[in-house]
Amino acid sequence: MTEMEVFAGVCGFKTVITADPTDKYKAVCTLETGCPNLKKVAEALGDEPLDIMNELFAKGQSKVITLCTAHLPHVSCPVPAAILKTLEVSVGLALPADPVLTFRK
Numbered sequence: 001m002t003e004m005e006v007f008a009g010v011c012g013f014k015t016v017i018t019a020d021p022t023d024k025y026k027a028v029c030t031l032e033t034g035c036p037n038l039k040k041v042a043e044a045l046g047d048e049p050l051d052i053m054n055e056l057f058a059k060g061q062s063k064v065i066t067l068c069t070a071h072l073p074h075v076s077c078p079v080p081a082a083i084l085k086t087l088e089v090s091v092g093l094a095l096p097a098d099p100v101l102t103f104r105k
Contacts, residue, residue: 002090006082011035015079019090022049027090029064029083038079040071052091055084 001020008015015033022028026049031042044067054061064087068080078101088094 002086002096004082004086004089006079008035008078011074013038015082017079017083017086019086021090025052025091025093026050027052027087029087031079031083033079035079037071037073041067044071050087052087052093055087056093 001018003019004017006015006017007013013033013035015031015035015038018030018032019027020030028047028049029045030047031038031045033039033042041064045063050063055064056062062084064083065080068077068083069075072080082099085094085099089096
């Protein structure tokens with residue numbers, strides 16, 4: 001199981017993403033969040049395993065991106081990318097290095 005915590009920024013919402021592999025390139029993704037929009041994404045994801053190869057490499061086939069596009073009002077929300085990164089790490093396609101976004105003044 002792989003877990004990532006995301007503090008999205010000025011909205012003030014924290015989201016904990018968990019990816020639990022079920023097969024070679026499949027994992028179930030769950031979200032714990034205070035964001036009402038991401039709660040809709042979490043509900044729509046359900047408990048069916050996602051095909052990580054489709055999520056990462058089949059353009060236009062990502063269930064995560066489709067659901068986030070439908071439910072999130074801000075396209076700049078960092079959570080969709082964090083979900084995909086968590087899924088990628090969970091099945092061994094990437095190492096668990098922390099992504100960092102930092103504003104420079």
